[in-house]
Amino acid sequence: MRLSVIVPVHNGGGDFRHCLTALSRSTRLPDELIVVDDASTDASARVASEFGARVIAQGQAPVGPAKSRNRGAETAQGEILVFIDADVQVHEDALAAFEGYLTRQPEIAAVFGSYDDHPPHRSPVSLYKNLQHHFVHQHGKRDASTFWAGAGAIRRDVFAKLGGFNETYAQPSIEDIELGLRLRNSGYRVWLCPDIQVTHLKRWNFFSLLRSDIFQRAVPWTRLILSSSHLPSDLNLDPKSRVSALCVWGMLLGIGLGFWLPAAWMGTLPFLALFLILNFELYYFFRQRGGFLFALAGAALHALYFCYSSLVFGLLWGGHLVSGRRKDARSIVSPVELVKESRHDI
Structure with a gap:
């Protein structure tokens, strides 16, 4: 199967270069690398070109990762779409593992992994946030009821059939969780593979933690639960x-x-x-x-x-x-x- 790796980026800075460097060192290289530049004002587009990526420019104002990922998927040729965030470094075997799972198990529509337990930023807040995420994914149900686009792969035909990510999420939010719920509700299986790991390069502080947890996670996630009358248990x-x-x-x-x-x-x-x-x-x-x-x-x-x-x-x-x-x-x-x-x- 062909792998199309899609990376949305907005002012990725040095972390973005580390992200692309890690992808270039994978044991299984992408068949195509698509970078969707979401109105960056830094050199992200130029950096992407240096790594041979096909760069898609989103326009003058940021539209968010949901729409950016969808634009990348529209041009992708691979049977498997691999979504990677611009602030993560994939482990060298991650892409091969995505391909292996979806090749060997045709009943699975999507697979996602986990942050590793060695984040580079060691402040208490950064360490807490990344280790908590790692721990939750390491102990989550393998037959999952959600999806994660930080490091996740999905069959292109299934993604297209469901209409991709919900573009009403104009900022990084729960667009991947919402897609996972639609996958499950449509009868598709999503698999959590904790052995597929990436290093999260983001530096957190207390206020960015609160902003993310409350306004980008808790509020939209609660609204999603109330609209569906179903509470996931995962x-x-x-x-x-x-x-x-x-x-x-x-x-x-x-x-x-x-x-x-x-x-x-x-x-x-x-x-x-x-x-x-x-x-x-x-x-x-x-x-x-x-x-x-x-x-x-x-x-x-x-x-x-x-x-x-x-x-x-x-x-x-x-x-x-x-x-x-x-x-x-x-x-x-x-x-x-x-x-x-x-x-x-x-």
């Missing part, structure tokens, strides 16, 4: 994550009540214990990769993540009910139902 939405969110709110409630009833502070201990038990494997992994102090910082950031993500879900779910956009509110997944489902799944 990756960041697995039962452990749901119960962990409840534990965080239980601890916050106990701390708040403790200012009036000091005995309530003791009530936080069961929630803390359950939270640590549920996430012990992740925090032990943090300790292995970054030491004890990083594990503490990672646990704090993780608890904060559950706090703001579940808050977004609760607010949007409540607003959805109040607005009356759905005639039958009972068809929506409620927080109580999430708890009941989680108890059965753990």
Whole structure:
């Protein structure tokens, strides 16, 4: 099978050169490399040309990765489309692995991989974000209900049949998750292969973490869940994550009540214990990769993540009910139902 590698880029900088260098050193080289330049003002287009890529210019203003990937796919000739983000370095065997999975298993329509556990930026926030992503994908269901375009491959005919990525997502968001749900709902199988790995070169700070997690993930993901009346039980939405969110709110409630009833502070201990038990494997992994102090910082950031993500879900779910956009509110997944489902799944 022929591989068409598609890389959308907007002001890729030095990371983009590292991305293309890694692709050029793959044991299985692309049959064609397509770079979609999303109105970059730096030298990204020139760098892409240096590596022999076919460069597609998107115009004067950025349109986002969803539309950029679709434009690249429209010109692709390969039977397999491989989407790679401009800030990742593929491991040398990644492209060969994508081809192998889709060649040997014709029943699978799409495959995606994982970040590795050696991100170059070692600040607590960057290390936490990349290691959390790695851990989640390493432990996710292999027969997945989502897709990931950071390093993912899909059969071109299936991609075209479904209409590609949803272009209403004008910024990096959940366009790949939404495509994965459409794949599953259309009867196609998506496979998570944790052995296919890439190195994430992005440098995170606390504010970029919040902006991404809340406005580019939690808000659109919650809206997608509410519009479909279906809650996936995989990756960041697995039962452990749901119960962990409840534990965080239980601890916050106990701390708040403790200012009036000091005995309530003791009530936080069961929630803390359950939270640590549920996430012990992740925090032990943090300790292995970054030491004890990083594990503490990672646990704090993780608890904060559950706090703001579940808050977004609760607010949007409540607003959805109040607005009356759905005639039958009972068809929506409620927080109580999430708890009941989680108890059965753990």
